Amino acid sequence: MPGIRRRRTGRPFETFEPPRDSTVALGVVSATALVVLLGLLSESAVWLLGLLVFLPGTASALCTVRQTRFVAAWTVLVVTGTVLVRHAEGEPWLDSVLMALFTLALAGASVYACGRRIEREGEMLRLRSTAAAMQRHILHPLPLLTDDALVNGVYEPVQEDRLIGGDIYDVVESPWGTRVMIGDVQGKGLAAVGAAFAVIGALREAAHREPTLTALADALDAAVARHNSYAEQTGEDERFVTALLLNIDAHDQVQAANCGHIPPTVLHDGALTTPSLGSGVPLGLAELAAEPVTVDWFPFPPGATLLLSTDGLTETRAPDGTFYPLDERLAELAGLSPTDLPQSLYDDVRAFAGPGSRHDDVAILTVRRSPGRGA
Template sequence: MTRTRPPSHADPFDTIEPPGNAELAVSVVSVTAAMVILGVLSGSAVWLLGLLVFLPGTASALCTVTQTRFVATWTTLVVSVTVVAHDDIGVRMLDRVLLVLLTLALGIVSVYACHRRLRREHEMMRLRSTAAAMQRHILHPMPLLTPDVLVTGVYEPVQEDRLVGGDIYDVVDSPFGTRVLIGDVQGKGLAAVGAAFAVIGAFREAAHREPTLTALVDALDAAVMRHNSYAEQTGDDERFVTALVVGIDADDEAQIVNCGHVPPQLVQEGAVVTPLLETGVPLGLADLSDAPATVDWFAFPAGSTLLLSTDGLTEIRAADGTFYPVEERLKDHVGLSPTDLAQALYEDARAFARDEGRHDDIAVLAVRRSPHGLTPPPAKR
């Protein structure tokens, strides 16, 4: 099933699930009992129970504020009672007082640290919710259907230390045929959202206005340049965007402009072909090149599937450092339906990487050429 889903990988901003109160009480009492027994056996109960001062610190990283306060109070009481109850001539009174004060101070600091941790987690959760809502509005959920194509695919941001992915895509049914965009914004997270908004917004507007792909790409480049101009004024980093823009109409050929992006793969009659394309500069860097955007044409008859992806797929590595061979692995999946192709390739790439994980977002689109005249279903309200 095609999907756009949140990541399943670990995230340092995920909220830590605190232990239950009963579980916490049993753990604390067990540790205390172990220290008491070892102290009695060694004859150094005061010094060994001093190790309990580390319990509140552990609780501050795993528990709620109330639970951390309980652990800090318990630890302070146990250490204080032990210091008073044991008349150990080897331990000076000053050392005992310092031990109690140290335990109390660490308990207070642990409660404060726990409060700060939870507040930060809650702030990150609110920020993530906002970022996720923004991203849902930027990217239309797949599958997407026009009279010319059916587009299915997988989109998954890595989100290991970022809130929003940098990959973008869109499909527009324009008066000039279907326009398909896939791109990769330089950088990740909220800092790249502005550039993503700029490109997606410009594409959705210019795709209906510009009759040629070169004019459409020029409009996208101008949008990124305007975004960078504003970013420079506000002290933010400038961005560039690699992109593929594809035009598909009633003809059996398709047009494509490659703006520094990963080349597509064409699945046709059980074979995989990589169209020969001129590669231009990424969006936002047109001023660095004198060559204008170039449109390439390639055969794209009914029943063919054009696979578009970002470098998150091609740069996946196995444990030995080998890059994922997209074209080779795609040949093993050409018999699948277009609705299953992108998902199968994505899962195969994850199996290829095994425990090495991913280091970038992944977007994979399967663009299936439909017989011309197919009417898309009415939009859901």
């Protein structure tokens, strides 16, 4: 059986670029000239203390260690020279010595702080590189291609420094067709990520063993229950996971098992339809359900696109409290290709929420039949 073929499209890490040496030198000289001029006009060395001596502190946050050393040395020389001139004009020795010592101490602290900042940035870059390697094994990079389906999309965790959030997805090619899952773990933090790992690991194992979606859903529910049992022993909160499971094969219909998740949307020939699916309880809560999870069927004709998402899309609010009008926006964006649609929706929902708004994890997937399957 052929395996999943995937194209890795991870975003490169964004690193801060320090200013050029010429820019630093020009800025320092300009600031020095301005401060000295103000000090001469005011006939008070307080201007130097209040404005110039903090240049090294600014450099420590923006520049390299070498550049910060230059700024610190320049500042010490200028301040020391200025206070000597002030002393020659009658400034008390105590004031001159205190200002020079203060400038020297601040310059040394700035160089040290710059070194510590760059060291931490290097450690963070190494950690993010390790996290990226983990992500490639936990959340496969999109797009994903199997013999039955082509899955594309956007995944954005709520915290920019965390590559894996509470929203999850996966695509597994099995003997009975391609199993597609999208889910949302209740809560945030490392405990939620642990539950996400448990579900993804169980899916990849059980998808090759269980011939039906009901049995697959039971296996995932058992995985969440085991995770909750361990969480209870360690004093962590228990979690549940909403999930939508799909099975796509050569037929023109799709099997779906909905475990408390948002139903999919079918886009075909400019029309939008939402299949009527039963809504079972989320994974981890099956013991509380009166009835077991059921499997529904809905049409998935050649050329159609399935849109799957988490509540980070549907529950986004505008500044006035209005929910994101997904169906209305989908009707406007329906002409886009399945490759461009997820990113366009993501950009649109962020613009809808407005700047400075708090965002939830977002996962948006489009599913089409693979080339050769009538797509």
